[in-house]
Amino acid sequence: MADGTGNFKVIIAGGSIVGLALANALDRAGIDFIVLEKREIAPHLGASISMLCHNSRVYEQLGLVDVINNATVPLVDRHHFNKDGYMFEDGGVLKGIGDKTKRYFRFMERRFYLETLYNNLRDKSKVHANVGVKSFIQRDDGVTVITDNGERFEGSILVGADGVHSTVRRIMAQNVAEMDPERAHNLISPFWANYRSIFGTSRNLNRRTQGLFMPNGMVHVAYHRGFSGVSATGVDGLVFWFLFVKEDAPSRTPDCPRYDDRDAERTIEKYGLFNLGPDYTFRDLWDSKVKAAMFPMEEGVVQGPWNNGGRVVLIGDSTMKSTVNPGLGGNTNIEGVCYFANELVQLLAQSPKPANDEIKEMFDKYEKKQRPHAELCVKVSGFQTRYEAMETWWTRLLIHIMRWLPNNLMSTLLAKHFASAPLLNFLPDPEV
Ligand SMILES: Cc1cc2nc3c(=O)[nH]c(=O)nc-3n(C[C@H](O)[C@H](O)[C@H](O)COP(=O)(O)OP(=O)(O)OC[C@H]3O[C@@H](n4cnc5c(N)ncnc54)[C@H](O)[C@@H]3O)c2cc1C
Numbered sequence: 016m017a018d019g020t021g022n023f024k025v026i027i028a029g030g031s032i033v034g035l036a037l038a039n040a041l042d043r044a045g046i047d048f049i050v051l052e053k054r055e056i057a058p059h060l061g062a063s064i065s066m067l068c069h070n071s072r073v074y075e076q077l078g079l080v081d082v083i084n085n086a087t088v089p090l091v092d093r094h095h096f097n098k099d100g101y102m103f104e105d106g107g108v109l110k111g112i113g114d115k116t117k118r119y120f121r122f123m124e125r126r127f128y129l130e131t132l133y134n135n136l137r138d139k140s141k142v143h144a145n146v147g148v149k150s151f152i153q154r155d156d157g158v159t160v161i162t163d164n165g166e167r168f169e170g171s172i173l174v175g176a177d178g179v180h181s182t183v184r185r186i187m188a189q190n191v192a193e194m195d196p197e198r199a200h201n202l203i204s205p206f207w208a209n210y211r212s213i214f215g216t217s218r219n220l221n222r223r224t225q226g227l228f229m230p231n232g233m234v235h236v237a238y239h240r241g242f243s244g245v246s247a248t249g250v251d252g253l254v255f256w257f258l259f260v261k262e263d264a265p266s267r268t269p270d271c272p273r274y275d276d277r278d279a280e281r282t283i284e285k286y287g288l289f290n291l292g293p294d295y296t297f298r299d300l301w302d303s304k305v306k307a308a309m310f311p312m313e314e315g316v317v318q319g320p321w322n323n324g325g326r327v328v329l330i331g332d333s334t335m336k337s338t339v340n341p342g343l344g345g346n347t348n349i350e351g352v353c354y355f356a357n358e359l360v361q362l363l364a365q366s367p368k369p370a371n372d373e374i375k376e377m378f379d380k381y382e383k384k385q386r387p388h389a390e391l392c393v394k395v396s397g398f399q400t401r402y403e404a405m406e407t408w409w410t411r412l413l414i415h416i417m418r419w420l421p422n423n424l425m426s427t428l429l430a431k432h433f434a435s436a437p438l439l440n441f442l443p444d445p446e447v
Contacts, residue, residue, distance in 0.1 A: 022047050023046060023047065023171045023363055023367065023368070023369075024047040024048065024049070024169070024170040024171050025037075025041055025046060025047070025048040025049075025170060025171065025172055025174055025359075026048070026049055026051065026158065026160050026168055026170035026172070026173045026174070027048060027049070027050045027051070027174045027176055028051055028148040028160070028173065028174065028175050028176060028177045028181075028182065028183050029050075029051075029052060029053075029175070029176035029177035029178060029181075029331070029333075030050040030051070030052030030056055030133075030142055030144065031052070031129065031176070031178065031331075032064070032125075032128070032129065032132070032331070032345050032348065032349075033176040033330055033331030033332070033345075033348045033349075033351070033352060034050050034052065034174075034176035034177075034331070035050065035056075035129060035132035035133055035136075035142075036077075036132060036348075036349055036352045037174065037176060037330065037352045037355065037356065038050050038132075038136055038141070038142070039077045039079070039132060039135055039136060040077065040352055040353070040356035040439055041356065041359075042136055042137055042138075043076075043077060043439070043441075043442055044356060044359075044360050044439075044441055046359065046360070046363065048141060049141050049142075049143065049168060049170070050141060050142040050143065051143050051146045051147070051148055051160065051162060051168065052142065052143065052144050052145070052146065053145070053146070053147035053148075053163075053177070054144070054145065055144050055145060056129060056130075056133050056142065056144050057125075057126040057127075057129035057130045057133065058126065059124075059126045059306060060125065060126075060306065060308060061214065061215055061216045061304070061305060061306025061307050061308055062124075062125040062126075062214050062216075062308075063122055063123060063124055063125055063214070063216060063247075063249070063255035064122070064123065064125045064128050064342070064345050065120055065121065065122045065249075065342035065345070065346065066083055066120070066121040066122075066123070066128075066346070067120055067342070067343075067346045067433065068112060068113070068116040068118035068119070068120065068430070068433050069346065069350070069433040069434070069436035070345075070346045070349045070436075071118040071121070072118065072436075072438060072445045073349055073352075073353060073438060073439060075445035075446070076438060076439050076442040076443070076444075076445055077135065077439070077442075078135060079131055079132070079135050082131050082134075082135075083121055083123065083128070083131060084121065086123065086127060086250065087121040087122065087123050087249050087250055088231045088232045088248070088249060088250065088251060089113060089119030089120070089121065089232055090109050090113075090119060090120040090121065090122055090232055090233070090234055090247060090249055091109055091110040091113060091119065091232045091233075092105070092107070092109065092110065092232060092233045092234065093105075093106045093108060093109050093233075093234040093235075093236065094106075094233065094234070094235050094236070094292075094293075095235075095236045095238065095418070096235060096236065096237045096238070096290060096291075096292060096293065097237075097238060098237075098238070098239050098240075098289065098290065099290065100237075100290035100292065100293045100294065101293075102293060103418060104417075104418040106418075106422055106425075107422040107426075108422050108425045108426045108429065109234065110426075111422050111423060111425070111426025111427075111430075112426045112429050112430050112433070114426075115426060115427065115430040116430050116433060116434070117447075120249075121249055122247045122248075122249025122250070122255055122342070123249055123250055124216060124250065124253070124255075127250075146162050146163070146164065146166065147162060147163040147182070148160055148161075148162060148163075148173075148175075148177065148182050148183060149161050149162055149163045149182070150186060151173055151183070151186060151327065153323070153325045153326050153327065155370075155371060156171075157169060157170060157171050157326065158170055158171070158172060158173045158325075158326045158327065160173055171326065171374075172326045172327070172328065172374060173326060173327045173328075174327075174328055174329075174330055174355075175187075175327065175328065175329045175330065175333050176330050176331045176333065177333055178331070178332045178333055179206065179268065179313055179332050179333070179336050180268070180269065181329065181332075181333035183327060183329060183333065184202050184203075184317070184329055184333050185202070185203065187202055187323045187327065187329075188200075188202035188203045190323065191323075198318070201317065201318045202317065203268075203269060204267050204268050204269065205268060205315050205316070205317040205318070206267070206268040206271075206313035206314060206315040206336045207265050207266070207267050207268075207313065207314055207315060208262065208265060208266050208267075208268075208271045208311035208312055208313045208314070209261065209262055209265045209312075209314065210259050210260060210261055210262060210311075210312045210338060210400055210404070211259075211260055211262055211272075211274065211282075211309060211310065211311045211312060212257050212258065212259045212260070212309065212310060212312050212338075212339055213257065213258040213260075213279050213282060213283070213297075213301075213307055213308070213309045214255075214256070214257050214307065214308060214309075214310070214339070215255075215256050215257075215300060215301065215304045215305075215306065215307030215308075216253055216254070216255055216256075216304065216305045216306055216307070217253070217254045217256065217300045217301075217303040217304045217305060217307075218252065218253065218254070218303050218305065219248060219251075219252050219253055219254050220303060221295050221299050221303060222299070222302050222303050223295075223299050223302070224294065224295070224299075226294075228246065228248075228254045228292060228295050228299070228300065228303075229246065229248050229254065229292060230248065231248045231251055232248065232249075233247065233248050234246070234247045235247075235291060235292045236403060237289070237290055237291045237292070238403055238404075238405055238414060239289055239404070239405070240404070240405050241260070241261045241404055241405075241406075242258065242259060242260045242261065242286055242289075242404055243258075243259050243340070243400075243403035243404045243405075244256065244257060244258050244259070244289075244291035244297060245257045245259075245291075245340060245403075246291055246292060246300065253305075254300065254303075256291065256297075256300045257339060257340075258282070258283075258286060258291075258297050259312070259338075259339070259340060259400060259403070259404060260282060260286065261404055261406070262311070266311060268313055271311040271313060272311055274308075274309040274310060274311070276308075278309055279307060279308060279309035282309060283297060283298060283301045287301060312336075312338045312339060312400070313336040314336055314337060314338055314393055314396070314397050315335065315336055315393060316334065316335045316386070316389050316390050316393055317329065317333070317334050317335065319382060319386065320378070320379060320382060321334050321378070321382045322375060322378035322379070322382070324375055325371055325374070325375065326371065326374055328355075328378045328381075330348070330351055330352065330355055331348040331351065331352075332344065332348065334351070334385075334389060335347075335348075335389035335390075335392065335393055336393070337392045337393045337395075337396035337397070338396045338397055338399070338400040339396070339400075340396060340399040340400045340403055341395065341396050341399045343392045343395065343396050344392060344396065347388050347389060347392040350385065350388050350436050350437055351381070351385040351388070351389070353436075353437040353438060353439055354381045354384040354385045354437055355381045355385075356439060356441075357437070357439065357440045357441070358377045358380050358381045358384075359377060359381075360440070360441045361377075361440075362374070362377045384437070402414070
């Protein structure tokens with residue numbers, strides 16, 4: 016029996032956004048699971064994350080949304096600035112989407128988001144922090160996971176929610192390297208980085224001017240040639256911000272650079288004096304920071320299948336990476352969690368001890384549903400990164416055209432798009 020008791024058990028590698036969201040979904044579905052997380056749960060890196068309206072509906076189903084809404088302020092304004100800090104557009108699209116869907120965009124500290132997912136689990140002993148997946152052995156009736164401290168965990172399936180540098184994906188590649196070197200290469204090197212980003216969390220008090228950077232509920236976007244910036248106040252007293260910079264040369268996983276604090280400081284030395292908002296610069300935000308770091312922004316979707324033909328499957332950033340500008344990656348991955356959990360619940364209702372081929376079929380169904388979302392997310396996000404960094408003459412032209420598009424039309428189209436996102440089918444629908 017897979018876990019020694021005969022119950023179906025999911026081993027999740029990675030206890031971040033997708034691993035913990037999946038754990039919550041399985042918890043509610045009554046499916047046994049464990050989470051193995053290489054590092055601590057909810058580390059403080061200075062990063063932030065959004066909850067968009069479609070994700071909000073899923074978190075209502077999971078009983079998480081009130082905690083998030085009570086700790087955040089809704090984002091309702093988005094102002095766009097040129098390189099001189101002149102506001103050329105004050106779009107009402109965010110408010111429009113919020114009014115139409117009754118769910119406003121939220122933006123918060125990533126560690127708070129992760130803590131909220133973790134705290135919502137009924138049995139926290141199922142989450143093992145500081146335990147990394149090192150390898151796995153697949154059998155006909157289950158999978159054994161071996162950790163970096165030599166422990167062994169038995170399960171029915173292994174789900175690799177272990178991010179852009181996924182160990183599970185790397186082992187899948189090693190296992191097919193001789194038979195199918197092309198697939199192995201794609202599993203090892205699926206993403207390119209053309210841009211890098213500094214992300215930071217700062218106090219909402221400009222040390223230079225002693226004024227607020229921006230009022231609560233506000234997003235600023237700054238357009239410069241070859242770089243851009245976004246800042247947002249989704250939590251009282253804090254500003255979450257980003258500096259996006261085009262790299263001199265693209266890099267490819269697994270060889271994308273790993274940046275340290277010195278690299279981030281050098282980037283601030285070069286771009287710090289430019290405006291992000293009307294009367295503050297990237298340097299002002301850097302000087303008021305609580306925490307900040309720099310990383311390459313990988314982009315791409317892993318070629319299929321996202322499973323090994325047996326009992327191992329990928330989910331989240333191990334399947335796709337998108338640039339950060341529109342804040343879509345994590346939200347799109349939650350759609351993947353819904354598709355995955357829905358398919359698994361359905362399979363186990365029909366076949367409580369599914370055979371390998373039934374599991375493989377279920378993995379394929381999940382991928383077929385999620386792949387178009389992942390591809391769209393990577394495309395839209397990549398476009399927005401290049402648009403805000405005014406990469407070409409036609410993106411520069413488009414910026415001037417976009418400001419004339421009616422807010423109501425934009426928010427209607429986007430609200431319609433978000434309404435088509437999946438929910439967890441086995442839980443009651445959220446209120447309309
Ligand atoms: C700075 C920044 C800001 C972002 N902002 C937004 C936003 O506003 N909105 C949005 O929708 N998306 C945003 N994203 C994207 C979003 O964060 C990702 O899509 C999301 O984190 C993916 O979650 P994940 O759980 O798949 O991967 P990750 O969050 O990368 O987590 C992978 C986890 O696996 C663990 N792990 C790795 N190897 C192993 C192993 N061998 N064994 C066990 N555990 C392992 C890691 O420690 C990590 O905790 C942002 C990304 C960044 C970098």
